Amino acid sequence: MFYLVGLGLCDEKDITIRGLEIVKASSRVYLEAYTSILMVQKERLEAFYGKELILADRDMVETESDEMLRDADREDVTLLVVGDPFGATTHTDIILRARALKIPTRVIHNASIMNAIGACGLQLYNFGQTVSLVFFTETWKPDSFYDRVKENMDLGMHTLLLLDIKVKEQSEENLARGRKIYEPPRYMSISTAVSQLVDVESTRQAGILRPDITLAVAMSRVGGGEAERIVCGTLEELVSQPPEVFGEPLHSLVIVGKRLHHLEVEYAEAYAINRETWRSVAQNVYGCALDS
């Protein structure tokens, strides 16, 4: 059997009992480490699981998957995935490949940012489509995400923005020269994300991401207990926070939609940079009826 086991969001203890039993019984265990990251290193997982983990980078998962699936028709092989296995397209690809090889598969679900984002108090059923935000470069500033956010905003829905992760990327020069030299990993911060949003708004001007009156919620290390940070406010409030407010990766951002319920405002108020701004924008711009 080929198992895809979700690790959840933070550390070695977020795996489920069933997931841990499968890891212990597997002859080989891979750890996918390029679509997301945990808050702990591979060695800590290995010590806790009592099992050596093989690091699986993009090349291995996407182009050498047959090696990963080797003998999985006769023994148990596991691929560990941060969050839930269906968070990234690449994991459905590997199941398709396993099916083609007639290898049975099973998925062990876990929390992912797609549902844990509910921790900010915005109701999950009020979220529209999810959007990815990639690092802008001097010459490449893809802004199609803006149309998706606008579609959600027009309906009053909240939008979860997944912020870019660059792991084992090559510089253009190294890529051109075929040199397998990799840049250090980069994780998009809240400040970078908000700056990019404001940048695109100034070009596109549909008025959906206005620094002074668009509300957003920044979340860092969701599910990480003491390490978790939830911070909300207008875009300009968020962008002006010093980096230590959000701290280490991973960061996610939610753009608040107009179909905002007063209980959502009240719940998230505990995380507001400025409670007064938070409430007054919710009331006067979003039209949310709050107790005064």
Add this chain to the structure above:
Amino acid sequence: MFYLVGLGLCDEKDITIRGLEIVKASSRVYLEAYTSILMVQKERLEAFYGKELILADRDMVETESDEMLRDADREDVTLLVVGDPFGATTHTDIILRARALKIPTRVIHNASIMNAIGACGLQLYNFGQTVSLVFFTETWKPDSFYDRVKENMDLGMHTLLLLDIKVKEQSEENLARGRKIYEPPRYMSISTAVSQLVDVESTRQAGILRPDITLAVAMSRVGGGEAERIVCGTLEELVSQPPEVFGEPLHSLVIVGKRLHHLEVEYAEAYAINRETWRSVAQNVYGCALDS
């Protein structure tokens, strides 16, 4: 500390290691049993966790929450929730109440239908807002969900429909007479759900839920391994299946949106009632380019 611990989707082994440690260390452990259900009974959880569980019904969670929070400022008290704690509004309410009483809280996330639905191969980021479908009665057929599905369909998004659960409900007569006699629990089946959709389409006629050309995916006991069922096809194909095809609760339904990717079609094809219909509707009605 007051803990809200997600149990995941199916049985006693879907709790996380961290969740289990918290359960074992708590002086009282409640089990919320009216917004969702596991595939196993309370006794099996108690045996595995080595802990007595107090069943928490709607009255207890919504109106007697202070009893549940009693002493949680001095000892550890846990409320177990099927899926993830932020799946239902009622759990954010209890955190608000704890805050008001100055009781510290922590949430342990887990898989819920909101992210595990990805198991059908439709990409999570292509889902719009989530919709709840309640049991129709002779006199009450609320159809506002139709507007929400239409908003998603107009954008080409998929829609997750959460099907009604009736636990510890009173009949109108018993309610009127103040008799605390409860009806047996009811869980909406795929057949009932699809019949209701087709019923509303025949009244509203926006053409978004057409029996012959609207595709949907039915999911039962998601994450339940051997017990999991994923079945897809047109609405009329789904409604004509005998009940044993979907089996025991819980059931969920996804209405497929037009922004359908060929990999989504190919992945879910393995679950199609009729592969030919599935592919031809995807290609000819949804406009999805497939290899022939």
